[in-house]
Amino acid sequence: MIKDILVIGTGISGLTFAIHLAEENPEVSMVLISKNELNEGNTRYAQGGIAVVSDFKKDSFEKHIEDTLSAGDGSCDPEVVRFVVEEGNERLQELIAWGTEFDTKKQKLDLAHEAGHSEKRIVHYKDKTGLQIQEALIEKIKTFPNIQLLERHTLVDLITDHHSKLKANRCYGAYVISQEEEKIIKITAKITVLSTGGAGSLYSHTTNPEIATGDGLGAAYRARVLMERLPYVQFHPTALKPQINGQTFLITEALRGAGGKLFNTAGERFMLKNDPRAELAPRDIVARGIQAEIQKQKEDYVWLDGSEIDLKQWKSHFPTILETCTSVGIELPKDPIPVVPAAHYFCGGIKVNSSSESNLKGLYAIGECSMTGLHGANRLASNSLLESLVFSRRAAKDVQSALKQKLPDHDFYNSIPEWDGDSYSNSSEIKSIKSLRLELQQLMTKYVGIFKTNEGLEFAENQIDKIYKKVNLIYNKHKLTYGLCELRNMVSIAYLITKQSQEITENRGVFYNHDYA
Numbered sequence: 001m002i003k004d005i006l007v008i009g010t011g012i013s014g015l016t017f018a019i020h021l022a023e024e025n026p027e028v029s030m031v032l033i034s035k036n037e038l039n040e041g042n043t044r045y046a047q048g049g050i051a052v053v054s055d056f057k058k059d060s061f062e063k064h065i066e067d068t069l070s071a072g073d074g075s076c077d078p079e080v081v082r083f084v085v086e087e088g089n090e091r092l093q094e095l096i097a098w099g100t101e102f103d104t105k106k107q108k109l110d111l112a113h114e115a116g117h118s119e120k121r122i123v124h125y126k127d128k129t130g131l132q133i134q135e136a137l138i139e140k141i142k143t144f145p146n147i148q149l150l151e152r153h154t155l156v157d158l159i160t161d162h163h164s165k166l167k168a169n170r171c172y173g174a175y176v177i178s179q180e181e182e183k184i185i186k187i188t189a190k191i192t193v194l195s196t197g198g199a200g201s202l203y204s205h206t207t208n209p210e211i212a213t214g215d216g217l218g219a220a221y222r223a224r225v226l227m228e229r230l231p232y233v234q235f236h237p238t239a240l241k242p243q244i245n246g247q248t249f250l251i252t253e254a255l256r257g258a259g260g261k262l263f264n265t266a267g268e269r270f271m272l273k274n275d276p277r278a279e280l281a282p283r284d285i286v287a288r289g290i291q292a293e294i295q296k297q298k299e300d301y302v303w304l305d306g307s308e309i310d311l312k313q314w315k316s317h318f319p320t321i322l323e324t325c326t327s328v329g330i331e332l333p334k335d336p337i338p339v340v341p342a343a344h345y346f347c348g349g350i351k352v353n354s355s356s357e358s359n360l361k362g363l364y365a366i367g368e369c370s371m372t373g374l375h376g377a378n379r380l381a382s383n384s385l386l387e388s389l390v391f392s393r394r395a396a397k398d399v400q401s402a403l404k405q406k407l408p409d410h411d412f413y414n415s416i417p418e419w420d421g422d423s424y425s426n427s428s429e430i431k432s433i434k435s436l437r438l439e440l441q442q443l444m445t446k447y448v449g450i451f452k453t454n455e456g457l458e459f460a461e462n463q464i465d466k467i468y469k470k471v472n473l474i475y476n477k478h479k480l481t482y483g484l485c486e487l488r489n490m491v492s493i494a495y496l497i498t499k500q501s502q503e504i505t506e507n508r509g510v511f512y513n514h515d516y517a
């Protein structure tokens, strides 16, 4: 298949990029692929909302900039922070024009408060903001005749100079598992966009869906694309302890914004001794506070008490949490909720410029898989959907001019070899894949998680190396399967996180090594 643009990932980043480009360039041919169904990814699970300055009487760009820089702990790129904050409101209006609904009060956007924000500025749709955005964007994307949508198509590897006769340091598309055709197909494109989201599945507890295995990062790593700040993994302080169908469920920060309080199992409101902002301190501080309590007490959770919030507010603001907690026997608002920290957001990723282009020409990375400089050492709550909105539009503008430059022709793309057609199997998963995945998750959680030590990192490095060698053996001996494809990426990214962690000698934001305390 030959296209102008290949977009890998159909969350907020990939979809808004494609809509922007298609609106102004109906002649450009695009294909969007997603690993699972179109709507599965981190976006649909976002509960809190988008941080945008929209009430200019009370709030200001300067306040949002200040809050972002403060959460990022001195590591944000101030120029990036400024343009993201300043462009946010315009991007939000586009999202609304494309059919996304947000809660309003007296005909104005209803703004919620979240940890680390000095003003109420989170636009939201109940506690299902992400789902609302994802569904509206999918409906919108289907209106463009020049966009082809392919579900259950999984990126395996990027096509680069290595697969061609050129030495242009360019990306020419990707090899992709087509579950429909039951083989690995070649999709060539003038521009390739990675919008593959995060890699929370590297850890035992994660708020991300299972498919968040860092595939875009893994493929970029094999294509020698520059990646930065991978060890800055944000753990959400409050995920529901009991899992639902094997998945960890997030309890939004907005609940603490509305008055939820944290207690250890001895009944002490421990966050008061950790930070003057207590439960509303930035995520890293709250997550470490909870993890430290868990390590001190017998039980592996703490309590989140929402009894100050009345049932009417629960029903109107937090209906999904209310329903989910009820389903596991927690009676709200009376009962406290058992919570644990869970891997939530990758602040690091593929290093990109202010137009979201990577160091490999023709390869853009947007959203959670990228490292733009916005988040620094810690992401401010609800700034990631904002980042996706701002960078997808910037990337679309840049791609528009990139397409006018002289690029390889059809003959060149035709000359790129197919993936060895016989090397994929969808029939059965290799037995050891599941256990190696579990072993990797446990290692990452114990030694490369919220708290690290130099000794632990060294141990993890050696163990990951062993897993890597086993995975390589399997890869060389067997046909590629979906599970092997994921594990190959997970082990590469685990290794990179561990190696980069060893190079960091100070504690900042979400990164914490006991040896530098």
Ligand SMILES: Cc1cc2nc3c(=O)[nH]c(=O)nc-3n(C[C@H](O)[C@H](O)[C@H](O)COP(=O)(O)OP(=O)(O)OC[C@H]3O[C@@H](n4cnc5c(N)ncnc54)[C@H](O)[C@@H]3O)c2cc1C
Residues within 6 Å of the ligand: 008, 009, 010, 011, 012, 013, 014, 033, 034, 035, 036, 037, 038, 040, 041, 042, 043, 044, 045, 046, 047, 048, 049, 050, 051, 129, 130, 153, 154, 155, 156, 195, 196, 197, 198, 207, 208, 209, 211, 215, 216, 250, 344, 345, 366, 367, 368, 369, 381, 382, 383, 384, 385, 386, 388
């Ligand atoms: C529970 C939860 C709550 C959150 N709440 C908020 C919030 O309130 N506010 C906020 O700003 N942020 C929030 N976040 C973070 C935010 O949702 C994500 O950072 C953002 O949605 C990422 O969007 P994305 O488009 O970059 O990636 P995603 O939405 O994760 O989309 C990734 C896409 O890539 C595709 N993909 C992945 N691998 C492959 C592959 N190998 N081949 C083909 N396709 C692939 C997937 O199928 C998917 O379509 C939350 C995250 C979670 C998990």
